[in-house]
Amino acid sequence: MHLNKCHINFLFRKTAFIVFFAIQFPFVNYSQSIVANGGFEDENTCTELKAKCAPEAWFIFSKDQRYIKSPNYAFNGNYFVSMIMLNRTEKAKRTFIESKLLCTLQAGHEYKIEMMVRAEKVEKELLNVILREQDMFLVRQWPEMLVDPSKIFSYSDVQAASKKGWNKVTFQFKADGRERWLIIGHLSEQENVASYKGYDGFGNLLYYIDDVTMSPVDPNEQICPDYEANKTALYEINERHSLFDEKMIRMKDSIYNPKRIAKPLPPPPKIDTLLLSDILFELDKSTLNPKFTSELDKMAEQIKAKSFNHLIIVGHTDSIGSDSYNQQLSENRATTIFNYLAQQKGFDPTLMEHRGEGEKRPVVSNSTETGRQRNRRVELILFRQD
Numbered sequence: 001m002h003l004n005k006c007h008i009n010f011l012f013r014k015t016a017f018i019v020f021f022a023i024q025f026p027f028v029n030y031s032q033s034i035v036a037n038g039g040f041e042d043e044n045t046c047t048e049l050k051a052k053c054a055p056e057a058w059f060i061f062s063k064d065q066r067y068i069k070s071p072n073y074a075f076n077g078n079y080f081v082s083m084i085m086l087n088r089t090e091k092a093k094r095t096f097i098e099s100k101l102l103c104t105l106q107a108g109h110e111y112k113i114e115m116m117v118r119a120e121k122v123e124k125e126l127l128n129v130i131l132r133e134q135d136m137f138l139v140r141q142w143p144e145m146l147v148d149p150s151k152i153f154s155y156s157d158v159q160a161a162s163k164k165g166w167n168k169v170t171f172q173f174k175a176d177g178r179e180r181w182l183i184i185g186h187l188s189e190q191e192n193v194a195s196y197k198g199y200d201g202f203g204n205l206l207y208y209i210d211d212v213t214m215s216p217v218d219p220n221e222q223i224c225p226d227y228e229a230n231k232t233a234l235y236e237i238n239e240r241h242s243l244f245d246e247k248m249i250r251m252k253d254s255i256y257n258p259k260r261i262a263k264p265l266p267p268p269p270k271i272d273t274l275l276l277s278d279i280l281f282e283l284d285k286s287t288l289n290p291k292f293t294s295e296l297d298k299m300a301e302q303i304k305a306k307s308f309n310h311l312i313i314v315g316h317t318d319s320i321g322s323d324s325y326n327q328q329l330s331e332n333r334a335t336t337i338f339n340y341l342a343q344q345k346g347f348d349p350t351l352m353e354h355r356g357e358g359e360k361r362p363v364v365s366n367s368t369e370t371g372r373q374r375n376r377r378v379e380l381i382l383f384r385q386d
Helices: 007-023 227-235 242-256 293-303 323-343 369-375
Strands: 042-044 052-055 064-068 079-087 097-100 112-118 129-130 159-161 166-174 181-185 204-216 270-277 310-316 351-355 376-385
Touching: 052 064, 052 369, 064 323, 079 181, 097 227, 181 204, 270 293, 293 323, 293 376, 323 351, 323 376
Parallel strands: 310 351
Antiparallel strands: 042 052, 064 079, 079 204, 097 181, 112 166, 112 204, 129 181, 159 166, 270 376, 310 376
16 A cells, blocks of 8 residues: 555654553553462561561461472462361361452452462362451451351362463452452361362362462453552561461451450560571481480470460471472471470460471571581570560
8 A cells, every 4th residue: 555645644643642642641451460469479578577488468367378489389480378178187277368459349340360279179169269348367266267158259160271280260250349358268168078189198188379360351440549559558567477366356356346445455575586406306307306305305494484475386498308398397397396395395285386498498508518407497486575
C-alpha cells in the first residue's frame, strides 16, 4: 500500500496521541496478584528470633508448618511451604496458611485462585480454600477451626505442570464483597484417613504449596488504589511467634469482650540463645551420645534458673548431604532435645516448640570442617519476662 505525506502525518499524530493518552491516563488492571508473596520468596525477619523464619505476608497455625528452601524442589525460585492435610492417628494435627488480601473484592464479581501443589495425589476433599472477613487466628482452637462445608471452595481444575510432581490447581468463586483473608488447608471434617495414600514416616499426609495467585476473571477489572500501601503494611507485621500470639489474643478479647478493659501488652520478652554442639549426638544420627548427656543436664539446669515462659528448639546441619536428608536430621535432633527436656528434666511441653531448619541457616561458611562443625548445632531460644 502506498502512503502519501498526508497519510504519514495522520498516522504520526494518531500514534503520538495514543502514547500521550496512555502516559497521562493509564488503565491499571490486575497484572499483579491480590495475594502478596504467593511464591514465598520474600523472607520475613521475625521480631522474636531476629531471623528469617517465615514468608512475608503469610501466617501459620502450627509449629509443625515448614517453610522450606530448596531450589531443586520448589516449583519456582527457592522457597515453598509444606502443609499437613491429615495425620493417621492425631485428628487435630493439621496445618494451615493465611494471608490478608491486598484489595477488597467486588461483590458479584468472579475471581480465580491458582496455586502449584505437589502431592502423591491432589485430593479434592483435602485441599480447601476459604475466604473470611475475620482473621482465622481469632478462632484458632480445634475443632472451632473446622468450617461449614458450604463455605469451603473446592478446586475446579487440576492439571499436571511442566515441572515433575507439581500440579496447577485452580479455584473459581463469586465474591460477596466481605472477603478479607485467604486461608488454605484442610478445614473440613475428615474421618476416613485410611482411604488416602502418601503418608510419611511420621503419619503425616503432606502437600507442598507454591506460587499462589488470585485475580479477577474479568481482565479489565482495575486494581485498587491502595494496593501497594496494603502490601507495605502487611510486610511490616514481623511477629511470628509468642508476640504474635499475644497480639491475636488481645485482638480477640477486644472483639468478643468489648466492655472489658484491655490490659496493656507486657514489655517485649528478653531473649537468650543457648547452643548445643553436635557432639551431643551419635554421628549422623538424632540419638543422644550418652557420654555427653551430662552437658545437656547442666544446660537444662541453667534454663530452669532463668524462669523462661517460652522455649524454641531449632535444629541445624551443615551442607553435606541432600536438602531433604539434612532437613529431616535437623528436625529429628530438635525433637530429641524436646523429648529429653520434657520426659527426663520435667520441662512443661506446652511452653516449648521444636523445628528443624536443615542447612538453611549457617552461622559461618561450610567450606571448612571447622565451619561445618559450628553449623551442626541445636539452638535453644528462651523468652523471659523478667
